[in-house]
Amino acid sequence: MLRRTPLFSAHQKLGGKLVEFGGWEMPVQYSSIMDEHLCVRRAAGIFDISHMGEVLVGGAQAEDFLNHTLTNDVRKLTAGQGQYTLMCNEHGRVIDDLYAYRIARDQYLLIINASRIDADVSWLHGRARSFPAGGDLAVKDVSGDFGAVAIQGPRVVEFIGQLFPGPSNEGVTAVAITDLKKNQIGAWTFAGQPARVGRTGYTGEDGFEVIAPASTIEEIWTKALAIGHVACLQPCGLGARDTLRTEMCYPLYGHELDENTTPIEAGLGFFVALDKGDFTGRSALVDQKEKGVSKKCVAFKMTDKSAPPRPQYPIWSTDPDAKKIGEVASGTQSPSLGIGIGMGYVPPEFSKPGTPIHIEIRGRKSAAMIVPKPIYKKAV
Amino acid sequence: MTNVPADLKYAKSHEWVRVSGDVATVGITDHAQHELTDVVFVELPAVGRQVKAGEACAVVESVKTASDIYSPVSGQIVEINKPVVDNPALVNTDPYGGGWFYKIKLSQPSELDKLLPPETYQAQIGQ
Numbered sequence: 001m002l003r004r005t006p007l008f009s010a011h012q013k014l015g016g017k018l019v020e021f022g023g024w025e026m027p028v029q030y031s032s033i034m035d036e037h038l039c040v041r042r043a044a045g046i047f048d049i050s051h052m053g054e055v056l057v058g059g060a061q062a063e064d065f066l067n068h069t070l071t072n073d074v075r076k077l078t079a080g081q082g083q084y085t086l087m088c089n090e091h092g093r094v095i096d097d098l099y100a101y102r103i104a105r106d107q108y109l110l111i112i113n114a115s116r117i118d119a120d121v122s123w124l125h126g127r128a129r130s131f132p133a134g135g136d137l138a139v140k141d142v143s144g145d146f147g148a149v150a151i152q153g154p155r156v157v158e159f160i161g162q163l164f165p166g167p168s169n170e171g172v173t174a175v176a177i178t179d180l181k182k183n184q185i186g187a188w189t190f191a192g193q194p195a196r197v198g199r200t201g202y203t204g205e206d207g208f209e210v211i212a213p214a215s216t217i218e219e220i221w222t223k224a225l226a227i228g229h230v231a232c233l234q235p236c237g238l239g240a241r242d243t244l245r246t247e248m249c250y251p252l253y254g255h256e257l258d259e260n261t262t263p264i265e266a267g268l269g270f271f272v273a274l275d276k277g278d279f280t281g282r283s284a285l286v287d288q289k290e291k292g293v294s295k296k297c298v299a300f301k302m303t304d305k306s307a308p309p310r311p312q313y314p315i316w317s318t319d320p321d322a323k324k325i326g327e328v329a330s331g332t333q334s335p336s337l338g339i340g341i342g343m344g345y346v347p348p349e350f351s352k353p354g355t356p357i358h359i360e361i362r363g364r365k366s367a368a369m370i371v372p373k374p375i376y377k378k379a380v
Numbered sequence: 381m382t383n384v385p386a387d388l389k390y391a392k393s394h395e396w397v398r399v400s401g402d403v404a405t406v407g408i409t410d411h412a413q414h415e416l417t418d419v420v421f422v423e424l425p426a427v428g429r430q431v432k433a434g435e436a437c438a439v440v441e442s443v444k445t446a447s448d449i450y451s452p453v454s455g456q457i458v459e460i461n462k463p464v465v466d467n468p469a470l471v472n473t474d475p476y477g478g479g480w481f482y483k484i485k486l487s488q489p490s491e492l493d494k495l496l497p498p499e500t501y502q503a504q505i506g507q
Contacts, residue, residue, distance in 0.1 A: 307423065
């Protein structure tokens, strides 16, 4: 039985095409992936991300606990700030990638992947048990209590202040919601309930993610669509969410990340604070950083006219005795660029931008090239 | 409401057939293009290839997925629509006109009787 978000009936009313995603019944598109994608790049789009999980970590030991459990350094966060981070096992391999917000001095909110809620929560509880007993630490999965939407695009600032007027009443001291800086989070009251809003997203555009009680999320969604109309706000599905993040080379758990992959291999070393003291997976990651990796996550563009690359398509070297050097992790047609793009893992010697490769598409090799990340750069 | 022209025959798998003498033109229906959305790549069979009814002989790729296209009839491919290869969006904008896929010389004309008339196809897609 697939799970449904509090916005399920809203998606049906809007004619969203519903598909299975990580155990959830979610809209893949409303009009078309191409339209919705370009709408977010040029104007504004709203996504249901209620399937994502939320975990509250509180108490005097929360900072220590998270710094032992996650790769980034939460001590860098003041109340009202968030950071991208990863959770690794003892071998430095990725259990999940997530956002950690410090919502008060001793209170953190973790936003985790829908498909990883069970794995993450059981891992966090296990870690908490091995943490010195008798301390002040509470780990609570509140995924079922909250819904969430992402409102993304260059024109969101035109109307977001109408949806959440006035100053933040928690975390940052933002005078208005548009004063939030990247990765900051505040709280506003909506329909008598607290709604937390962070300035972040998964599209490469300016935008906000709203986390609110499940009972109010449909009203937020409906009101956003009504007032966002002036800025051409459209409902967008997971299809556009995937093409937008692929253009930006943001990893997706299950594609670029899994329990066979380290953050170093994924090119996410920036979010691993090796200097912060010990944390789960650190020694394996230090070792890998010293000795080097055997595979690296690269971005590529198709240079031949071809069908779009798809996950699991083989990647080949182009030398005379060509060999299979990897597999596509994420691949699609880029709506912004009009060409096939993707990411995949190859040995380091093939990872330099400009390196020609072949992607095997239904038994035929098509030419592609390693390119720098991100694949799509906004014209300034 | 999608368009189901009255002068065509249809396959359950959402291809249409327009017959002229012993040659049939094949494409995909308005309903199919609507379901696929955003066609970004079309792969057509080689001219001269013999295909059997029900055989996968072309591929349509949208942003999200690749879909096989099954020949509704048996015969030999005599012509393909090169413009649709260069401009796959024709499948979305003009599925019964400029978005056609290939022409096939019928080897089993009696197969045409097994195809669906417009009203049956319309009922199948629930309209």
